[in-house]
Amino acid sequence: MTENKKLNIGLIGFGVVGEGIYNVLQQTPTLNATIKKICIKHASKKRNAPQELFTTNVESLLDDDSINVIVELIDDADAAYKIVTTALRNKKHVVSANKKMIAAHLQELLMLQKENEVSLLYEAAVCGSIPVIRNLEEYYDNDLLNSFSGIVNGSTNFILTKMKEEGLSYENALKQAQQLGFAESNPALDVEGKDAVNKLTIVLQHAYGITTKPETIVHKGITQLHRSDTKYAAEKNYNIKLVANARRIDDDKIVAFVLPTFVESKNQLYHIRNEFNGVLIGSKLADEQFLYGKGAGRYPTSSAVLSDIAALRYDYKYEYKKTKSNAHKYQLSNDFLLKIFVSFNQDAEINVSFFDSIEDRYFNKNRNHLVGFISLNNLQKADWFNDETVSVIAFDGDDNKISTNTFLHETILN
């Protein structure tokens, strides 16, 4: 595609984001991008766009030679997989926001782009409006990243904020996140940490060139958080946030996990409220950097989709430079000691032999807790880790140095 070539778009999905992108493109004629057809599931629904644009036949878009870009904005990951892979095979460029589908099939999607010499862009899949992927891909290419730590799910951050600041119940806060269009249509993906781990999987590809599957990454969401955890956090002046982490622990090892985390007020993530997302980058030379913006919702997500569409005009594609490069071959490792807080009911059995050391034990007729160091390897193995009555919260303090720079910063500067 040459610069400013006309983009003829087949839009698939007309939900929160699909309709948003339709509206935005109507208002951005300079982009030289036209929506030729829109594929929807239910023909009978009333839509805010001319009737003749709509079809329920997805093949009529995928087989249409005049369409050179498919913008896929549906939330069914299996259907999205079929659409995106067919579109790439049919030599169409694709823009997608489907993090679940992308995280599950990264390896194949990389291959299909290469084989068919087309581009698949998905900036909206990670942190909504914040340009995270292009940043990791381009800006940090020559600057080794020490760490990525971020609030990457807007719904859980919205729920945690509303519970803390307005005393809303978990159920009511979740309902609001759904009504505002932040939550996935299956909100379990948000609250169980699956959405965050899908996003972290994509981050690992662009930050470190690691192709992995979401299920290999240690993760836990916010469903098991107990009111005593909130009380503990308030006493210590922590905010509980769901944090996705990737950090370099060695020349060739990366540790990655998603856990509810006690965040201290000196950490930027502490101050991120509602559906906002934020990412702290620990960089070898630049030290700490912070990216902040809306992570969910119609127009923030449309903004990232629009940026991808615009990038296609000048042939932009992710080069996956770190995946191809031989300079640094990183591997995931769970060989990392983490300081955690575990709270549990009287009758729960917590086998403490998984811990390396225990710093604090608190037993009370309502709820017990332990604070100690455990390796991620052991945490993953511990039977109580997936028990829904047991809370596991990481500490984001100097003990873990999750968001601070690692040894490399010092080594380089000394």
Ligand code: HSE
């Ligand atoms: N459900 C997602 C979130 C939408 O709350 O962050 C944006 O990816």
